[in-house]
Every structure is written in structure tokens, then in C-alpha cells.
Amino acid sequence: MGLRVSSKVKEFQIGNIVEVTNPNSEWFNTMGRIICLEETIDYPYLVLLENEIYGTFKKNELKFIAEQPTIILEAIDLKGFPIKLNFHETTIINTGNGTTLLTPVVKDAFEVFTVKTPSIFFHTELC
Structure with a gap:
């Protein structure tokens, strides 16, 4: 089933509060304010919430x-600047011990990734 995002407003807009829940898990229930809307090739919009749910x-x-x-990690380069992750080019690797690794967006540069805040990434199925 996955995550469900709902809002009482008629349209998703920057500044609106949305609720994110997981129908399969009672513990996962959070609220977030939309702070970024980005058009993508495959999907009409990419949404970034304050609590870093994508x-x-x-x-x-x-x-x-x-x-x-899927739990992912934000990344910063060796100079401390954030790397904008392209989810179409990012592969998630779970080592099984609580550590999640990302394949590099920057060619042959695994070491540029530094663990920051865990985030949750998901995408809808197109019907």
C-alpha cells in the first residue's frame, strides 16, 4: 500500500499543511508543510515537506x-555543499545494520556522501 498523503485543501500549494500516513503502520503519522514544488519529467510535481519527506x-x-x-540520506560534498539528489539516478543500498548508502550521483565519488538527516522518499504509481 505505501504512504498516503492527504490534504483538506483543493490543491497542493507551497505553504499548505499535508498529513502523511502509512496505512500499514500505526506509528507512522506526520504532518508537513509544503516548501518546494518542482516539475519533473516523469511526474507533474515533486514535493518537499519541512520534515524532509519527498x-x-x-x-x-x-x-x-x-x-x-525507502529511507535515504541527504548528501553533502567534500566542501560541505549539499548535493541535489536526482532520484532517477540514485540507487538505495541498505547494508542491513542500519546504515544506508547511496550510489554516487557524482561519477566515481562515493566518498562525497556524508550522512546527514535520514529522509523518506517515495513516488506514486502512474495510473
Whole structure:
């Protein structure tokens, strides 16, 4: 089933508060304010919430069900600047001991990734 994002407003807009829940888990329930809307090739919008939950949705949808969430890590380069992760080029590797690694977006540069805040990434299925 995955995550469900819902809002009582008629449209997702920057500044709106949305609720994110996981129907399969009672403990996962959080609120977030949309702070970024970005058009993508495959999906109409990419949304970034204050609590660093990423998701995509179709325009004007009030809620959607996404695939199972995957824990990812933000990355910074060796100079301390954030790296904007392209989720189409990013592979998630879970080592099984609580450590999550990302394949490099920067060619042959695994070491540029520094663990910061865990985030949850998910995307909707296009119907």
C-alpha cells in the first residue's frame, strides 16, 4: 500500500499543511508543510515537506497512495555543499545494520556522501 498523503485543501500549494500516513503502520503519522514544488519529467510535481519527506503527486489530487517508502540520506560534498539528489539516478543500498548508502550521483565519488538527516522518499504509481 505505501504512504498516503492527504490534504483538506483543493490543491497542493507551497505553504499548505499535508498529513502523511502509512496505512500499514500505526506509528507512522506526520504532518508537513509544503516548501518546494518542482516539475519533473516523469511526474507533474515533486514535493518537499519541512520534515524532509519527498513525494510526487498529480496536480489537484487530494491524496495519493505511494509505493513503500525507502529511507535515504541527504548528501553533502567534500566542501560541505549539499548535493541535489536526482532520484532517477540514485540507487538505495541498505547494508542491513542500519546504515544506508547511496550510489554516487557524482561519477566515481562515493566518498562525497556524508550522512546527514535520514529522509523518506517515495513516488506514486502512474495510473
